Amino acid sequence: MSQFDIRNLHARRVWDSRGRPTVETEITLQGGAVGRAIAPAGASRGSREALDLRDGGKRLGGMDVSRALAAVNTEIGPLLTGRDVRDQQGLDSAMIEQDGTELKSHLGGNALVATSLAAIHAAAAAEGVPLWRYLSRITGRQASIPLPEIQIFGGGAHAGRRVDIQDFMVMVPGANDFAEAIEISSEIHAAAGSLMARQGRRAGVADEGGWWPSFDSNEQALETLIQAIELAGETPGRRVVVSLDIAASEFGNDGQYQLALDQRKMDTGGMIDLLARWIDDYAIASIEDPLAEDDTAGMIEFTRRFGSRLQVIGDDYLVTNAALLNHAAREGACNAVLIKVNQAGTVSESLETMQAAETSGYRCIVSARSGETEDVSIAHMSVGLGAGQLKVGSMTRSERMAKWNEVLRISEDPDAGKFVGGAPLGNAWQQSGV
Ligand SMILES: C=C(OP(=O)(O)O)C(=O)O
């Protein structure tokens, strides 16, 4: 028996930032080290991502997780107890095999992700190093401090569909360091808030900490974002660029798109032309899910037209899946991938997707979900795996600030590497100037 062997594995019900139940797994090793992690939850979910196992029925809107907790306590526990926690791949494979379904619907993606992350936390604790350092060590990847992607307004499924586009964000590739990028983003967030309040368009806070807007059109949101950047004393396209998550699967399928706020219906070509105008007018350097997850031809066409000057991210489109990424790379769809551990289901599968991304020259953006907690695993992953970018949401919600603050702490360690600044955006940053 070694200090690294799993002595006990236990799941408990905790609550996320939307006030919904979620799974926390705690793993204790023979040597006494403890690792703990909490499953996040998406609202705009890709249809091919690992499934959150929920109870259904009437209680708690069907969102309770007692089945997922039971899966950890009665199935995963006996499976993993006694095993060496440092064998992340072996632990993850055992859970995947035991689950036996394509979307992890037997044990639940929420059960798996909490356990997989808890294991790597326990391993790092047993080694006596922070998680980011452990991740860098076991993967051989160079740690670096990521470029933050910060939400200014929320929309789509994160704000009652008050605007159709989901995330209106800024990045500060021209910042000198991470701390400055957060400070400038904070100024822009505050400027946007006061502008909107003045115009009577501030209706609260969206799920990820951006403002809950009350705009008359999607373009008005973009106009206001540009005004907020300027009010904060910045010139759009210089130090600061705009980044959008269109989350197009939320309002489009079968090659048809409907922007409810704008009372506008379009086919794929119309959607691409609309985005083309926005790209030219609004200093946009990065677009996520510009077309729906079923619109392969559209994604290929969009990437062909804009991929050399824009970061084109697949989220719902790629669901942190290495096979889908390899396929997309062969077809020429997207040039970047969002990494959400709970979309894949396990740490090992997320690492595999990052490896595939590297092989195909795709950029990686480690991302939170819209339902989050105090868990800061993704802050460590973005640094330790040298992902280059981190998307977490915004100010005014502590489950978001917990991640940004954790990166601030980590960045004090010189071994955590350099702030990558604009480098991961490449041409996208250079050419975003308006
Ligand atoms: C973070 C996102 O939202 P959700 O977690 O709801 O999928 C996203 O779409 O990028």
Ligand SMILES: [Mg+2]
């Ligand atoms: Mg998205």
